[in-house]
Each structure stands twice: as structure tokens, then as C-alpha cells.
Amino acid sequence: MTLTLTVDAQQWRTHLRSFADQVPGLVPVAKGNGYGFGNQRLAEEIARLGIGVLAVGIAEEARDLLDAGWSGDIVILNPWRPADELATALLSEPRVISTISRADDLTAVKAVKADARVQVEVRTSMQRHGVLTGEIPQVELGGLRFEGWSIHLPATGSLAEATKLAQAATAHAPGEVWVSHLSVADYIRFREQFDGQARMRVGTRLWLGAPAALTTTADILDVHPIRRGDQLGYHQVGAPKDGFIVIASGGTAHGIALAAPVPQRTLRQRLVTMATGALDAAGRSLSPFALGGKKRPFAEPPHMHSSMLFVAGPDALVAVGDKVPVTCRMTTTSFDRVVFS
Numbered sequence: 001m002t003l004t005l006t007v008d009a010q011q012w013r014t015h016l017r018s019f020a021d022q023v024p025g026l027v028p029v030a031k032g033n034g035y036g037f038g039n040q041r042l043a044e045e046i047a048r049l050g051i052g053v054l055a056v057g058i059a060e061e062a063r064d065l066l067d068a069g070w071s072g073d074i075v076i077l078n079p080w081r082p083a084d085e086l087a088t089a090l091l092s093e094p095r096v097i098s099t100i101s102r103a104d105d106l107t108a109v110k111a112v113k114a115d116a117r118v119q120v121e122v123r124t125s126m127q128r129h130g131v132l133t134g135e136i137p138q139v140e141l142g143g144l145r146f147e148g149w150s151i152h153l154p155a156t157g158s159l160a161e162a163t164k165l166a167q168a169a170t171a172h173a174p175g176e177v178w179v180s181h182l183s184v185a186d187y188i189r190f191r192e193q194f195d196g197q198a199r200m201r202v203g204t205r206l207w208l209g210a211p212a213a214l215t216t217t218a219d220i221l222d223v224h225p226i227r228r229g230d231q232l233g234y235h236q237v238g239a240p241k242d243g244f245i246v247i248a249s250g251g252t253a254h255g256i257a258l259a260a261p262v263p264q265r266t267l268r269q270r271l272v273t274m275a276t277g278a279l280d281a282a283g284r285s286l287s288p289f290a291l292g293g294k295k296r297p298f299a300e301p302p303h304m305h306s307s308m309l310f311v312a313g314p315d316a317l318v319a320v321g322d323k324v325p326v327t328c329r330m331t332t333t334s335f336d337r338v339v340f341s
């Protein structure tokens with residue numbers, strides 16, 4: 001009894017193919033939970049698309065894909081740090097391209113592997129990693145195999161920012177420019193400006209860009225009638241009304257009900273979110289499980305592998321063995337099964 005992702009293989013692969021066709025130089029990203037599919041599955045799809053390079057987040061993910069038989073190149077997106085032993089070992093792996101985000105690290109990398117394959121990341125308005133424009137002159141590549149510059153833009157990346165940074169970087173050391181988060185149209189313009197010497201890393205828009213091809217379902221494990229005031233669950237709270245307790249597969253072990261923090265713009269918004277959090281703690285928050293066509297509240301906070309839901313009224317709406325739709329955040333959900341149909 002499981003939480004299942006069902007993929008309409010033909011529809012999904014048609015989308016992957018058409019996206020890849022629109023984005024010459026596409027570098028698919030396979031990291032974290034593999035956007036719900038698992039990184040290994042994504043690597044197989046990348047090979048099927050005939051693309052010979054992929055990007056991962058961290059050294060461990062690169063090692064796992066190499067162990068699983070990926071035979072193309074792998075870019076590690078998190079910047080190399082001296083204390084990361086695995087990332088340091090992978091500097092000597094011919095298929096791995098490491099990201100360097102501080103000019104000083106280049107010296108340390110050269111000491112480990114004089115001809116390591118590297119990209120150098122430039123700091124963008126994201127303010128995450130990368131050398132500042134003013135530090136670009138300190139980037140000394142020596143005998144390293146330079147695989148290009150990396151520009152990681154905010155979610156709605158700006159062509160103007162990418163162009164400005166890329167011009168500053170390539171004036172110092174010519175090479176490819178790998179960007180992320182430009183619209184497809186902007187990326188095509190960017191690539192033209194740089195004579196085709198550009199690539200774009202994409203995860204979400206590629207893997208999750210055809211939502212109609214993806215169905216997420218939970219199995220109903222149990223259904224019990226309950227009377228108003230009867231105690232239930234770990235926390236022995238009283239049922240708010242007469243109705244039913246429905247146990248569905250899918251809980252914290254799968255990442256169910258882990259909401260993404262909402263970007264906070266104002267203090268007022270923050271306070272509103274805190275107030276909502278208090279409601280959640282009282283167990284009255286809406287669950288992602290739809291029963292009878294509507295999302296139902298949790299009867300109590302979800303458990304490791306299952307969730308207790310509450311259905312008010314005389315009809316339970318579901319029976320043991322039914323499969324019900326569940327809305328999953330794909331980057332935080334571990335499915336028990338991924339089924340291609």
C-alpha cells in the first residue's frame with residue numbers, strides 16, 4: 001500500500017523531447033530527490049534524449065550516478081570547498097566538472113589536480129556563490145581544463161544581468177557560459193550574442209513541465225466511523241463532529257505536508273504565517289488528499305507512512321483499497337513507487 005507517482009510515459013517523453021529541441025545546449029539537472037522521479041531514472045531519460053552531460057547538486061550525487069553507470073559528463077553545481085573530501089577526490093575523475101566560486105580555491109584545486117575540469121561561478125543578484133565582477137581579474141586558470149563560466153540567476157532571470165556578467169567574464173577568459181533560469185526566448189538571444197557558446201541548466205521546467213502527464217495517488221488503508229468528541233490519534237484530540245477517520249498512505253516519511261516556506265516580503269505577512277502555523281498545530285489544516293473531489297482536513301498531524309484524515313457527515317466517500325489523488329510537492333516527495341504507463 002503505497003504513495004505512487006504514475007507517469008504517462010509517452011506524454012512526458014514527448015514534452016522532454018520538445019523542450020530539448022527548443023533549448024540547444026540544454027544541460028538537464030538531476031539532483032536532490034530527482035524531482036520526484038529519482039536521479040537515476042532522470043539519468044536514463046537524459047541518455048535517451050541523446051544528451052551527454054547532466055548537472056547534480058553535490059559530490060555524493062555525482063558518485064551515485066557514476067556508480068549506477070552514467071557514462072557522460074557530470075557537473076557538480078555546489079561549489080567546491082577544501083573540506084569536502086569526496087568533492088576533492090572527484091577533481092581527479094575525468095568525467096566530473098567541478099564548480100569553483102572563489103578565486104583562491106583555484107590555487108587549492110591546482111595543488112590537488114593541476115588539470116582538473118572546472119567551471120568558475122560568477123556572483124549574480126541571487127547573492128549565493130561566485131566571484132564578484134571585480135574579482136574576475138584574479139581568476140587564474142593556469143593548466144586547469146576550463147569548461148566555462150557559470151551564471152546562476154534568480155527564478156525569473158534577467159537577460160540584461162546575464163549578458164553583463166558574461167561579457168565581463170569572457171573578456172577575462174574566453175569560454176562557454178552556462179546559465180540557468182532564463183526564459184527560453186531570452187536564452188536563445190543570449191546564445192546568439194555569444195556565438196552559440198552558451199548552455200542552459202534546467203530542472204523544473206524540463207522534468208515537471210508537463211503536469212498532465214503526472215498523477216500522484218495514495219491508497220486508502222482504513223476507514224472508521226467516529227462520533228463527535230471521541231478521542232483519536234497520538235494526541236487524543238476529540239473528533240469535531242460525527243464522521244469518519246480515513247487512513248491514507250503517505251506521511252512525513254514521504255515528505256507529505258511539508259509545505260515550502262513562502263517567501264516573506266513583509267513583517268505582517270510573517271505574522272499571518274505564524275498564525276496559520278498555530279492553526280496547523282491544532283490539527284485543523286487542510287490535507288493534500290482529495291476525497292470525494294475535495295481536499296479534507298488532517299484529523300491529526302501526519303505520521304511516518306500514513307495520514308489520518310477527517311470526513312464529516314454520514315458518508316465516508318472512500319473505501320479500503322481506493323486510490324485517491326494527493327497533491328505532492330515534487331521536490332520534497334519520496335514516492336514508494338514510480339510507475340510508467
Ligand SMILES: *Cc1c(COP(=O)(O)O)cnc(C)c1O
Nearest residue numbers: 029077152180201202203204205
Ligand atoms: C538547481 C539548479 C538549477 C536548476 O533549477 P530548476 O529551477 O530546477 O530548473 C540550475 N542551476 C543551478 C546552479 C542549480 O543549483
